[in-house]
Amino acid sequence: xxxxxxxxxxxxHVRDTTHKxxxxxxxxNAGDIDILVVGxxxxxxxxxxxxxxxxxxxxxxxxxxxxxxxxxxxxxVVVPMAGDYDAILSPASSDGKNFAPRIAAKLDxxxxxxxxxxxxxxxxxxxxxxxxxxxxxxxxDKTKVITVRPxxxxxxxxxxxxxxxxxxxxxxxxxxxxxxxxxxxxxPELGAARIVVSGGRALGSADExxxxxxxxxxxxxxxxxxxxxxxxxxxxxTTIRWARPARSWRRSSTSPSASRAPSSTWPA
Amino acid sequence: MKVLVPVKRVIDYNVKARVKADQSGVDLANxxxxxxxxxxxxxxxxxxxxxxxxxxxxxTADEIVVVSxxxxxxxxxxxxxxxxxxxxxxxxxxxxxxxxLAVAKLLKAVVEEEKPDLVLMGKQAxxxxxxxxxxxxxxxxxxxxxxxxxxxxxxxxxxxxxxxIDGGLQTLASTLPAVVTTDLRLNTPRYAxxxxxxxxxxxxxxxxAVADYGVDTAPRLKVLKVTxxxxxxxxxxxxxxxELVAKLKSEGVL
Numbered sequence: 001x002x003x004x005x006x007x008x009x010x011x012x013h014v015r016d017t018t019h020k021x022x023x024x025x026x027x028x029n030a031g032d033i034d035i036l037v038v039g040x041x042x043x044x045x046x047x048x049x050x051x052x053x054x055x056x057x058x059x060x061x062x063x064x065x066x067x068x069x070x071x072x073x074x075x076x077v078v079v080p081m082a083g084d085y086d087a088i089l090s091p092a093s094s095d096g097k098n099f100a101p102r103i104a105a106k107l108d109x110x111x112x113x114x115x116x117x118x119x120x121x122x123x124x125x126x127x128x129x130x131x132x133x134x135x136x137x138x139x140x141d142k143t144k145v146i147t148v149r150p151x152x153x154x155x156x157x158x159x160x161x162x163x164x165x166x167x168x169x170x171x172x173x174x175x176x177x178x179x180x181x182x183x184x185x186x187x188p189e190l191g192a193a194r195i196v197v198s199g200g201r202a203l204g205s206a207d208e209x210x211x212x213x214x215x216x217x218x219x220x221x222x223x224x225x226x227x228x229x230x231x232x233x234x235x236x237x238t239t240i241r242w243a244r245p246a247r248s249w250r251r252s253s254t255s256p257s258a259s260r261a262p263s264s265t266w267p268a
Numbered sequence: 269m270k271v272l273v274p275v276k277r278v279i280d281y282n283v284k285a286r287v288k289a290d291q292s293g294v295d296l297a298n299x300x301x302x303x304x305x306x307x308x309x310x311x312x313x314x315x316x317x318x319x320x321x322x323x324x325x326x327x328t329a330d331e332i333v334v335v336s337x338x339x340x341x342x343x344x345x346x347x348x349x350x351x352x353x354x355x356x357x358x359x360x361x362x363x364x365x366x367x368x369l370a371v372a373k374l375l376k377a378v379v380e381e382e383k384p385d386l387v388l389m390g391k392q393a394x395x396x397x398x399x400x401x402x403x404x405x406x407x408x409x410x411x412x413x414x415x416x417x418x419x420x421x422x423x424x425x426x427x428x429x430x431x432x433i434d435g436g437l438q439t440l441a442s443t444l445p446a447v448v449t450t451d452l453r454l455n456t457p458r459y460a461x462x463x464x465x466x467x468x469x470x471x472x473x474x475x476x477a478v479a480d481y482g483v484d485t486a487p488r489l490k491v492l493k494v495t496x497x498x499x500x501x502x503x504x505x506x507x508x509x510x511e512l513v514a515k516l517k518s519e520g521v522l
Contacts, residue, residue, distance in 0.1 A: 070440065071403065071413055094433040097399050098415050101368065105404035110369045110488035113398045123492065128397050129285035133294050136492045174412040174443040178428065182436035191434060195521065220522065 002032035002056070006078070006090035006099075009037060009045035011067070014052070017091035017192045019155035022052050024148045025089050026156065027118035032056040034085075035162075038074055038169075040067025046164045053160040063169030068177045074099040076170035079106045082143055086121075092147035093191060104145035111145045112137065116152035150192050193223035200227040269422065269444075270331045271314045272384035273354065274375055275307040277338050277345040278395045285395075291493040294395070303345045306390025308352075309450040312457040313420060314388050315353035322455075328422050329386075331355050335378050337362055337371055343473055350468035351460035357473040360481070368396075370485035372404035377481040379409060384445065386427060391416050391449040402449035412442035418453040 003025040008015040018035070025033045035058045037046040046060040059081075065073035078099075082088060088103060090096035092114045104111035116134070117125035123138045124146065190196065197217050203209040209230070217224045279285055280300040288295045303311075311334065320326025332354040336342040339361065346357035360374055379387065392399035406413035414420075414429030418437065421428040426441045432451045442448075460468070478485055506512045516522045 068438070068440075071406075071415070075407065094416060094431075098403065098413075101398075101400035101403035102407040102413065104400070105369065105372055105407035108369070110367050111398070111400050111404070112489070113400060126397075127497070128494070129279070129294055129395060130397065131497060132285040133287045133494050134497055135494050138490045138492055139488060140490070141488050172412065174446070175414075176441045178439035178441050180433075180436060180438040185435070189434060 001086040002034060002084065003028055003087045003089060004078070004081070004085045005033060005035045006074070006088065006096070007035050007037045007045065007049050008091045008093050008095065009039060009042065009049070011039045011042040012044045014045050014048040015091075015189065015192065016155055017093060017150035017189075018049065019052055019158075020150040020153040020192070021089050021091045021148045022054065022156040023153045024115070024118055024146075025087070026054055028087055028121050034059060036061065036078065036081075038062075038066040038069065038077055040064055042067075043164075050162040050164050051158045051160055052162075053157045055160050055162040057162050058164045060164055060166045061169045062166075063171050065172040065175070065177070066169050068180075069095040069099070070172040070175050070177065071099040071102050072172035072175055073170045075102045075106055076172075077167070078103050081167075082107050085143060087144040087146060089146045089148055091150045091192075093150075096147045100145055100147045107143050107145065109141035109143050109145055110139060111147070112139060113147050114149050115146055116149050187217055188221070188223045190223045190225060195220050195222035196225045197222045198225035198227065199230060201230045203230065269317070269329050269385040270333065270383070271317060271329045272379060272382055272387045273307070273310050273314050273332060273334050273349065274371075274387070274389045274401070275311065275334055275336050275345055275349055276304045276390070276393045276395075277301050277336065277342040278304045278393050281305050281394055287494055287496045291495055293491065293494050301341070301345075303348050304390050304393045304395075306392060306394070306450050306452070308348075308390075308457040309452065309454050310388045310390050311349045311352050311354060312455050313450060315458075316455065317422065318353065323421060325422075333358065333382055333384065335360065335375065337366060337374055337478075339363055346473055347465075347468050348460065350471045350473075351465045352458060353464070354471075356471055358476060359473055360476045360478055362478050362485075365396075366478075366485055367487055367489060368398050368400040368404055369488060370483070371401050372408055373483040373485065374478065374481055375401070375405050376408045377483055379405070386422070386444060387411075387447045388420075389447070389449055391451055402447050406447040409445075409447070412446045414440055414442050414446060414448045416451040417448050418451050420448055420454065 005021050005025050008017040035049045037060045046058050050058045061077045101111045115124040115126045125136045128135045199213045213224050280302040285294045314332045317324050317329035334349040334354045335358040337360045416432045417429045418432045419430035427446045428441045430439045
């Protein structure tokens, strides 16, 4: 049997979070690992995914709705092929969190959210109570639907040469894409960054925040983070806050507390 | 339009969760419990839909039903929602904490009975942090979903939801009926006024049991242990930037 990893990508590139999820998949010892790329115009991402070592094949499904990762469309692609897999993994990105429980419900299995450790093929550790406790759970379901906290795993290496197969895409009859407002940034994604420089309210204003934090982050190749209090004071833009529970970040398995904000900053 | 708002009674967000010494779970004895903060935001948005506050047309919602699954004390949680402006409540009594799949199945049964046009609920509960029930309920009902909402508009039979996603915002329009889950920026919940708290005491709460719905709520996950996260060690002070950089380098951060 095998594991399916649903890739996190921007159609042109595969994000590092995918490599980390493949690493988690490898720890399940379930045999073959396939990657599913859902998107639109995502051939380049599929080709990139094929280079991750340890991958058997890459499946590429495309449609307009899949290009926007609409959960209903992702569900329609994944559920029919779920029987071929012991486990379906995706990074715990906002997309993964959006579609994974939906897939689990269709398969009548319990989703396992945001794991930080694979103990064995059916046992996992995940944070609960905003990281104030860690729960180790064992699943009795035949198919395990899991989201993986990428920063808790070391990325799988490149060097593979899997083949890419195109499969049928799907649409979402009841949901239309209206628009999006993405913040352009050349810095790493906050959720997956190795280094985060984080600022708080003491910086005073948005101008001061960017004047201090941006050059520092660029120098270190780091993502910029901000406490919820700073974000709520409209100091930096909302997309960079790291305080719980909107975005969590974890450097390694040694410091889960890094993902917690001082409780006084939440929900403020 | 009828709105169903599922709410959960959880540890108060100001209380620090403590792990039990026998690693069987988190100690909830004599701990302050409150409505899950995300659910409070869902109740507030439903009440605004009814009142026509903010950008909502008056009377967008005409009835708000609140449902909770939990111990009999969850009646207090429902009363809180009723005091904020919901119309009536349903408590499905359960002394065990059910898994998201079981909760989604029970809510599906409630939806089939109540036939709401919109289910508005928190994106996650701050105890289990699963972030799953809304998506699962939508799947079981074959309804569209709009998760992590920071803005909601109801127009032309659609829920137009602006979602907080990695790196920005995405707006989707889903045909009703739909499930919408709330993120923190959707609104700031009100404090219930004393007259409304008094009025809420007269509102109806239907008492039900899990068995009334005939759904399979057997657990699929076994909790082997609950532990404390590794302790964070104390920080150090450095004299200047050069020492900071040297320290970061020696620690392998840079």
